[in-house]
Amino acid sequence: xxxxxxxxxxxxxxxxxxxxxxxCVEPFxxxxxxxxxxxxxxxxELRWVAATYEDIRSIFFVDTxxxxxxxxYCTQLVGRILNEGLHERFGFTSQFLPRPFDSExxxxxxxxxxxxxxxxDSFSNEVLEKNQISYREADIMRAIELCETHGMxxxxxxxxxxxxETDDSVGHSLGRMKQYPAGFLRRYEYTVGGRxxxxxx
Numbered sequence: 001x002x003x004x005x006x007x008x009x010x011x012x013x014x015x016x017x018x019x020x021x022x023x024c025v026e027p028f029x030x031x032x033x034x035x036x037x038x039x040x041x042x043x044x045e046l047r048w049v050a051a052t053y054e055d056i057r058s059i060f061f062v063d064t065x066x067x068x069x070x071x072x073y074c075t076q077l078v079g080r081i082l083n084e085g086l087h088e089r090f091g092f093t094s095q096f097l098p099r100p101f102d103s104e105x106x107x108x109x110x111x112x113x114x115x116x117x118x119x120x121d122s123f124s125n126e127v128l129e130k131n132q133i134s135y136r137e138a139d140i141m142r143a144i145e146l147c148e149t150h151g152m153x154x155x156x157x158x159x160x161x162x163x164x165e166t167d168d169s170v171g172h173s174l175g176r177m178k179q180y181p182a183g184f185l186r187r188y189e190y191t192v193g194g195r196x197x198x199x200x201x
Contacts, residue, residue, distance in 0.1 A: 008060030008093055009049060013037050013077060017064040019097075021121075022131040022163060023194045026064045036073055039080055046081070050089045059090045065119065066094035071105050078112050087112040095119060095157075098139035103146055110150035118143055120156045122169065123176040130164030137176070144180050151185065158190040 016034035017026040049056055067074050081087055093115040109116065120140045122128055128136055140156075147154035158177075160170055182188055 008058035008091075009053075009056050010060050010062045011042070011045060012062050013042050014063050014073065016068075018069050019065075019134055020132045023159075030064055034069055039077055042077060043080055043084055043086070046086050046090070047084070050086070057090060059092050061092065061094035063094060065097045067096050067100055067105070071100050071102070075105060075108065078108050078114070081112050082108075091115065093117065096143070097135060098143040099135040101139070101143045101146065103149075106143075106146040106150045106152070110152050115153040115155070116143075116147050117155045117157060118147070121159045122162060122165070123173040124165075124169035127162055127164045127169050131162050141176070141180070144186070148185065153185050155187050155189055156180075158188060159194050160190060160192050162194040 014034055014036045015030045017030050018032050091113045095117040097119050121133060123137045123140060125137050144154060144156065158173065177188060180186065
């Protein structure tokens with residue numbers, strides 16, 4: 001219970017991942033298609049948690065990426081959270097890709113009290129392309145800037161050592177991290193070395 005009170009109660013609202021990142025097994029675990037929970041069901045679960053566990057104040061949506069496959073379902077869900085007043089009871093956290101992620105969506109997340117874990121992996125377009133990652137450096141930078149503009153906590157997740165990584169690409173990513181330094185609302189978490197599993201793209 002202490003872990004749920006401090007890091008957030010895990011709730012999954014959908015299954016599936018349509019990405020083709022070279023190092024990731026999520027599409028094999030979750031499936032490439034998407035299965036969404038009914039919004040009413042999710043809201044009922046959140047209300048039940050609120051009524052049952054007074055000390056739980058944080059919810060962690062454990063979807064592979066909250067904003068996949070597009071912004072339609074997640075925007076509706078965040079809107080329902082606001083309409084139901086659940087943002088006054090809970091803080092919310094989830095993992096996001098840098099794309100799709102626009103200003104209107106960021107403003108909605110901020111209003112609902114979301115913290116963002118941003119999948120960055122690398123600022124090098126060469127590394128991103130080599131690993132079949134769907135977004136590029138400009139998308140990461142824009143998402144970071146939107147989080148800052150809207151006053152949202154943002155943790156940028158990085159991986160050093162993916163296929164195609166070089167001294168130059170590491171230096172480039174470190175340079176961008178200095179350009180967007182860690183601070184009160186921004187932090188970095190990173191892994192050194194990437195595991196590429198058999199059967200992944």
